[in-house]
Amino acid sequence: MPLLGGIRPPIALLCVLILALAGLTAKVLGPGTEPVVPKAVLSSQQYFAQDGAIALRASIDERVTDLERTATALNTGGPADPERVLSDLSKAYQKWTGTTVLDLESGKVLAARGERIPLAWLDKDVLTGDKALTPRMVRLETGDVRLMTMAVLDGKEGAQQLLIASNSLSVPSINLGPFRSMAVVARGGEVLATAGFEQSEALNSDAEREKLTFLQKQMSRLSDLAAEETEQNPVSAREPGSRGYPGVSGTLLGEDYNGRVATAGYASLAASDPEDGESVAAGLGLTVLAMLPVVQQQTVTEDSRQLFGLLAAGALVLLGLLAVAVLWMTVQRPLLGLFLESRRLARGDLIRPVTVPRWGEAARIGFALERTRRQLGGVSAPDGATDARPAGRFRGGARGPLALTAVLLLLWCVPVGFLLNRTDGTVSIPAVMVNDQRDRTDLVADRARRALNEAQADLVSTSRLIDTDDLAATERLLKDALREHTRYQALYVVREDGDIVARAGDDPHTWSAKKDRSLVRVSGKGERKPVVQTGAPVPEHEGMTLVGEVRVEFLNSLLKRPGLGEVRIVNADARTLAASDGFLAFEGLPSDALPDLVRAANVQVGAGPVENGLLIRHGGAVTVAAAAPFTGGGVASDLGWTVVSWQNAGQFEITAYEREDRSVLASLLGLALIVVCLGWIHLVVVRPLRALAADAEKLADGDLKTVHYPRYQDEVGAVVRSIELIRQQLQAHRQAQARRPAEPRPSAGGR
Template sequence: MSLLGGIRPPIAALSAMLLALAAITAFQLGRVGDEAVPPAVLTSQQYFAEDGAIALRASLDESITDIGRTASLFSSGEPVSPDSVLDKLGSVYQKWRGTAVIEIASGRLQAQRGENLPLTALDLTALDGESGLAPRMVRLENGETRLLTLALLSWPGRPQQLLVASSSLNVPGVSLGKSRAIAVLDASGQVLGSDGIGASEQERKQLKKYAKTVAQKADTHPLQAKEPGSGGFAGVSGSLLGDSKAGQRSVAGYAKLTGSQPGVGTDATALGLTVVSFVRVAEERSAAVDSFFWIAAAGALLVLGALAVALLVVTVQRPLLQLFLESRRIGRGDLHRPVTVPKYGETARIGAALDRLRRQLLGEPGADGAGPRAGRRARIGTRALIAVCGILLLVWSAPLLLALNRAGTSVAVPQTILDDQRERTDTLADRVRRALNEGHADLTSVASVISDKTTPAEMTKLLERTRAQHGRYESLYVLKADGTVMARAGGKPRHTAGQGPSRQPVTLVDSGNQPVITEYAEAPGLGGAAVVGELRIDFLNALLKRPGLGEVRAVDAKHRVVGGNNGYRAFQSLSDAKLDALVTRANEKGGANGKAGKGPGPRSAVLRDGGVSIAAAAPMTGGGVAQSLDWTVVTWQPAKGLEIPAYTAQNRTVLAGLLGLTGAAACLGWMHIVVVRPLRDLAARAEALADGDRRTVVYPTHHDEVGAVTRSLEVIRQQLLEQRKRDAAGDGAGRTPGRTAPAGRN
């Protein structure tokens, strides 16, 4: 008899499943809300640190590219003085703390702007190749760290010069809120720059603890630092739980600088920097659902499961095993004792037919042909009994799936998560503003080296090189005052023919199918002409793609969508009136709630219509040419996607119901396929055999209890055929009742 077939394995599997599910429900699923800090808060801090790492990496790479491209532009033109180089550099970019020009051969300082640079840390004899010009970190006498970016200034017939720019290693444009701190660490865990850290000794000690742990974790491989297939940030990132004091606990997130593509490094990522941010949050160790609920649910499952298993054992398993023994007895020729007929279902029908076959073998009068069938209770089939068991288990699973532990619209969202949504949205808005400002600065740098002596071919070469260095542009061209395009690189310009450059440095045009963001930088040497750059809309959308923020949209002054992190229709209104009102609040000059003295700024809110969602809006403030666009970045996401205790309890309740429903369906379905269907077929064949059908061969489907009964019926059929032959030959008178030799073995 097969070990995996028959009636016992499905019932045993059902019993084991119910016991395991009851244990999981009582001891594992019930552990909701026991954490001192909700997992959603930890995940939010990790996202916050990732935002900082992305901002720092983009800023450093942009600065390195800008200094190299600026030196290349100057070197491709007529020689200029070191002071002119630094003056022009300072007028276009305002992001370096200090700049200088050094004559490489003599080591003399030619010109300097801003703070004094640690030039003694530079080895001017080792500047060959790109590795010699790689950016490097140096520590000042006051303990601060600077990043030095290098580029060569070279003209024929003049000594080579080195252009040096220094910048601090602070995370740019990250909104910290009221109580958050952020720091930049090197590969050894030493703090290179920080922001938001006060004079408190406790904060500094906490940062040192984090720095030591983060340095160890950041040294792991990115593929080993996260769960397989987690996606998201390409580098090493995570969260840490710090010390607890006075009902508050410090929570940190960390992220190592990494390229935008997995495995592709940049000049900034080669520095081995890591960003760590931490904030103190209130501990909320309150279970969302009382543990008694889960214990009671486990107990109810045990009671209902015991009833279901007992019903299967009493009404299906025992009668089938008894029928197996009776059929084997009849097949062996033991005909004097009547068959014990079960009371229910197909086994009752088979038992009644088997008893009629016994009497036919004995040659009792009236036993041949149609005879009495099983009673009314036999009409209750095995399928009905299994359905009753399924209903018993559904009584436990259905409330968990549909009713219990439902998180309504009154779910409390932790304030830290709401604050993080607001601050991260503000950081994203600043990231867009900086990108647009950087683009205009690049155009200004190109325009500064174009004069009336520059040929169209030279302009085209310059534009193509700029477009290759900065992938943000779809099209670059030089536009004269009369609207004539002198040179271009990239796609076809979308400006209106005959129109000169706009007086606005950045414009947004509705082209009918997608927004066209165009930047203008006047070329002083061409008398009214300008260098024009049309930005790729994909570049804007790529800036808005950050995990953990949900839906992200950039809207213009009329609250029309101009960019997003996923599918949207250009210049369409926001989908929710409350989101539109939130954008209006963020741009109010009088501040939130009518409080005077506060300008536009980020706002957040909990939306409770049709479910709970958290939303935030942040206008692009901070200066630069991009601020004139009056854009706002708005984000929103459903709270049910966050690891909040209330939703975690709901999800685990649904999971328990699904496990119960799936396990019951699998075990009962297994029983239906392996036992019930063959048993129904066997009942019909047994009744037909008892009614006189001797020609149809009865063969088993499975090698189990039902198959064993089937083989016994086939033996009885052959015995009846042999008996008919003997009766036809006149041998029936000499046959002794009850001693018929079997025609085969069971």
């Protein structure tokens, strides 16, 4: 018999797969040790650090780019007074802690605004060479670290001036919650800036102050570890073939204190997309570390669950043995008997009657073989026997045992998949997960608000260069600005009555300064996408406004963060303006609880997002949701917009959900086992066997013209070959009988 055909291989494979699935079930559903900290909590800290790194990287790159664009625009317009340069810069952007203009030849400070910038770090290497004018990190006398950004300005009479702007390296100013802290770490593990600890310094009890001291020590220790980890190559630090955060990120576990463990996530600053060019911030070697103490879980083995897993595996083995026994008794054994009987008849052994199986296709074939044996041997049927097929013995067929086998295996698959380890909304979601959803939503809201403020600030800076008397130059300026600022889809200058003076990009939408004085507007109801417009008055041209339409895709890209679920920006009426997934303009939120959450978030604007997270239980599903309004200043803070996020808690890496998923996986593997093995038997054995039964009965009924070809080289194929040999023998036997002359009758004289 061939090794890959017939009835034996699928039954053997069924046995092997049942044993393998039983072993897997005993392993994944058996002993279950709880981790010290749930994986979901660790992953959330990693995502939190990634969000902070993305926000810090975007902030640094935008400040560097804005300063370079401002210097380029000023140089194009000719030499400008240093005091006016700093004045215009402070009016357009409120992002630098200090600005200074100095003469490069003499080193004399020509103008200064804000925080005093030390100049001792300026030397020849900073101003010349391959890394000339590269941003530098400088520590002030107060101990704070500032990032110095530089650009060269053209002064009067060919002299050159150096524009220096300093800004802090602080993490985004958001509500981190109690005892959550974030830090910016340099190469070597030096902590450059922290956030979150100042919220705990107001605590008065000795225990709380002791806890704060412990967290500060853990921050220092984990910062060293994070800086060491981020020295890796981002490609080799990830799993082969995996995607995700472009930089190096991960999680760390610190020491425990009073039943709490310091958990941390870290992420290095990296460019969002390498194809967009290099990031200045990514080259600084900075790392963002997010730390949070969480309650330590007990790491004990659940003996009852271990026993339950072994019982499930034992039940599978028992039902599997019964299923294999059914197939062996009702399919394999009769088929092998038919193979031996048909081969005996094909060799000419017609003395012994054919052993006919009890039922099914095998019984039909056996009865047909017995009839052909009598025809070949010229033997009449025994007394009382008939060639008519007894109906009772042939009911059903080989499909019945297959169905019975499937039922036996389904008796294990269905309870395991639908009853075992079901959560049904009863799982206790850690409060940390709700807090992280709320705080990360607040971080996304802060980033989106800053992006809109930045868009309006860019327009303010560009509007100072507009000369409406030269429309050709104005359109060239708008085209250059549109090419540099990818967040816009259209730029245009409009009069107070809405007439377009100059434009670049897509078709403009209506803007009227008479009816609405707000600088950020939303329109486009009834259209495919909402239209977000920002404006800046053109100086010295009363009634004229430079308008930029922000691409909705740009806003959508700010909301796409792993581990946060679906994120949307909604207006005061809870209508969607942007989303991480597809959406319709101004569509409502999918759950009735989400608009209430948005309204509650806007009511608590003064208190921040402390209470703007909740669990939504509906049936057996649990949803974690959060909302964060636009707060913190700028033109975007007065819009009444809110970022709302929600995700199914079943996606969290919580032990109860993991066990439920493993149970479902075991059930699906069992179903796959049924489909593969029993489908194999049905296609290779049962269907050819039914066709063989019909052919054998036709042969027994006298059909000697039909030639029988084996479909597979297996037991059924061997029986088909034997039947073909028997057909040829019957054909030869009848031809011999037809050629035999009739015997003469004896004459009377011969008596």
